[in-house]
Amino acid sequence: MLVLPAAVVFAFYITYPLLHTIVLSAYSWSALNPVRTWQGMGNYVELYHDPVLRVALINNGLWIVLSLVLQLPLAMLLALGIGSALRRHRMLRTLFFSPLIVPAVAVGLIWQLFYEPNFGALNALFEAIGLDGWTAGWLGDPKLATLCIIIVSSWRYTGFHMMILLAGLQAIPDDIYEAARIDGASAWRTFWHITLPLMKRIVLVDALLITVGSVKIFDLIWVMTEGGPNRASEVLATYMYRTAFSDDRMGYAAAIATVMLVLTLIATVIYVRLTGQEEAEA
Amino acid sequence: MSRRLAARLSDAFYALLALIFMLPLIWTVVGSFRASGLRTEPWGLPERLNLSNYAAAWEGKIGVYLLNSTVVTVISVLVIIALSAPAAYAFARLRFRGSSLMLGFILTGLLIPAHAVLIPLYQLNAALGVGDYLAIIGPYVAFGLPLSVLLLRAYFVEIPRELMEAAIMDGAGHMRILWTIFMPIAKPAVATVAIFQASWIWNELPFALVFIASGSHYTLPIGLLSFRGEHITDWGAILAGVTISVVPLMVLYLLFQKHIVRGLTAGAVK
Numbered sequence: 001m002l003v004l005p006a007a008v009v010f011a012f013y014i015t016y017p018l019l020h021t022i023v024l025s026a027y028s029w030s031a032l033n034p035v036r037t038w039q040g041m042g043n044y045v046e047l048y049h050d051p052v053l054r055v056a057l058i059n060n061g062l063w064i065v066l067s068l069v070l071q072l073p074l075a076m077l078l079a080l081g082i083g084s085a086l087r088r089h090r091m092l093r094t095l096f097f098s099p100l101i102v103p104a105v106a107v108g109l110i111w112q113l114f115y116e117p118n119f120g121a122l123n124a125l126f127e128a129i130g131l132d133g134w135t136a137g138w139l140g141d142p143k144l145a146t147l148c149i150i151i152v153s154s155w156r157y158t159g160f161h162m163m164i165l166l167a168g169l170q171a172i173p174d175d176i177y178e179a180a181r182i183d184g185a186s187a188w189r190t191f192w193h194i195t196l197p198l199m200k201r202i203v204l205v206d207a208l209l210i211t212v213g214s215v216k217i218f219d220l221i222w223v224m225t226e227g228g229p230n231r232a233s234e235v236l237a238t239y240m241y242r243t244a245f246s247d248d249r250m251g252y253a254a255a256i257a258t259v260m261l262v263l264t265l266i267a268t269v270i271y272v273r274l275t276g277q278e279e280a281e282a
Numbered sequence: 283m284s285r286r287l288a289a290r291l292s293d294a295f296y297a298l299l300a301l302i303f304m305l306p307l308i309w310t311v312v313g314s315f316r317a318s319g320l321r322t323e324p325w326g327l328p329e330r331l332n333l334s335n336y337a338a339a340w341e342g343k344i345g346v347y348l349l350n351s352t353v354v355t356v357i358s359v360l361v362i363i364a365l366s367a368p369a370a371y372a373f374a375r376l377r378f379r380g381s382s383l384m385l386g387f388i389l390t391g392l393l394i395p396a397h398a399v400l401i402p403l404y405q406l407n408a409a410l411g412v413g414d415y416l417a418i419i420g421p422y423v424a425f426g427l428p429l430s431v432l433l434l435r436a437y438f439v440e441i442p443r444e445l446m447e448a449a450i451m452d453g454a455g456h457m458r459i460l461w462t463i464f465m466p467i468a469k470p471a472v473a474t475v476a477i478f479q480a481s482w483i484w485n486e487l488p489f490a491l492v493f494i495a496s497g498s499h500y501t502l503p504i505g506l507l508s509f510r511g512e513h514i515t516d517w518g519a520i521l522a523g524v525t526i527s528v529v530p531l532m533v534l535y536l537l538f539q540k541h542i543v544r545g546l547t548a549g550a551v552k
Contacts, residue, residue, distance in 0.1 A: 007369070017401075216397070
């Protein structure tokens with residue numbers, strides 16, 4: 001009985017709509033003309049040949065890989081370097097965590113101004129220190145736009161992942177380190193042979209969070225480029241949003257949402273498998 | 283190299299890194315006090331403390347958005363805690379049929395993208411004629427439940443069983459045990475839940491974008507976006523608006539930060 005209210009709210013706002021989305025992806029209709037026509041797999045056939053979907057999938061893949069590569073090692077470095085209870089370490093942690101508290105829209109706006117090609121702060125900085133060759137169109141350049149936003153996202157979330165890894169780090173008992181020190185193990189060896197193996201589980205959980213977050217990513221892109229220029233930075237979420245609420249193709253958008261859902265599911269299954277293997281070996 | 287020196291060097295390295303990290307935020311706050319020159323000299327300093335950007339942001343109704351976001355966030359977080367605490371208590375302390383299945387069911391929500399429910403909820407709201415606050419608080423609460431249940435449950439599990447048993451002997455019901463014994467002990471977890479939920483609701487974009495129709499109900503994220511449309515060149519006002527939007531969460535975070543890692547640790551070990 002104690003669980004019931006939470007379960008009902010959850011089912012009403014998440015589980016039921018989720019299943020409904022999958023059903024709706026078999027129809028075509030619009031908000032203006034709400035009569036639904038049965039499409040069967042029609043939307044998915046169209047998606048298969050859709051060049052924008054291909055761009056979006058590639059970009060989401062890029063988001064996953066680069067976010068993992070940029071955020072995990074840096075977050076680990078921070079957790080190891082400033083994870084202690086010292087006051088100055090606590091202060092530094094607060095600083096690294098702080099971009100997370102800034103609304104994504106605000107972050108997007110700030111960095112948009114930072115990247116602005118004509119009067120932006122980044123180009124001005126490069127010119128001031130004599131690196132004129134490094135100036136670029138940043139968000140206006142189809143080749144750079146996605147990369148630029150991934151960097152902003154990593155800037156925003158690394159502090160959060162530091163906190164998660166730190167929680168795992170603190171769960172390792174001190175006497176293990178004590179023993180390693182007595183045995184004369186170097187810091188480097190201690191990290192590879194003791195810390196990392198003991199943290200494998202939380203690192204995997206964190207990697208799953210980053211991966212799923214990269215499949216869902218929407219806010220920063222919507223604020224900074226709206227998927228442009230010329231759809232170069234489009235991802236599944238921005239494409240889905242545009243299809244539903246600008247182009248008013250609800251059924252097709254539901255199909256894109258279903259693709260997102262399936263990718264999330266695949267990622268989760270992979271990580272659950274990996275974690276399961278960990279436990280079987282242990 | 284002595285241990286002490288190595289520690290100093292490492293601290294200096296991290297301090298430098300933190301400074302680079304903070305640069306965009308420092309730049310924003312500094313820029314928000316500059317009257318002009320944002321375009322010609324992006325790295326310039328304000329000649330004197332100039333509040334004209336804040337006046338412009340106020341003109342752009344930043345105060346209204348701030349109030350709206352506060353109302354939505356406070357209500358949502360309170361409802362999330364009111365619903366997730368009893369569930370977490372039951373999952374942690376009571377054995378009932380299908381409990382692990384039910385827990386798994388709710389935890390799936392950690393992974394589900396908002397976009398996967400946008401269209402049906404949009405239809406539902408249209409059919410019910412529901413808009414604005416009522417339309418967004420529901421999904422905010424639902425999406426907030428999984429993490430809250432997870433973190434609170436992990437903390438509740440570590441509370442000695444004897445405490446609960448003694449209270450039951452004294453004739454206390456589960457709800458009383460939860461609110462008078464468990465919740466006060468689990469303060470770090472509650473604080474962690476509150477800060478995480480508040481920050482994502484404060485920042486949430488897609489639901490607000492789709493469900494909030496009237497400008498007078500805009501939350502901060504869409505309010506800030508509308509700034510870009512209205513004042514197409516007034517970046518100073520945007521920087522001021524951004525600065526204002528950060529302050530409430532910053533205060534909340536500074537108040538609660540010492541609990542955050544403790545609240546997460548329990549969740550991580552389990």
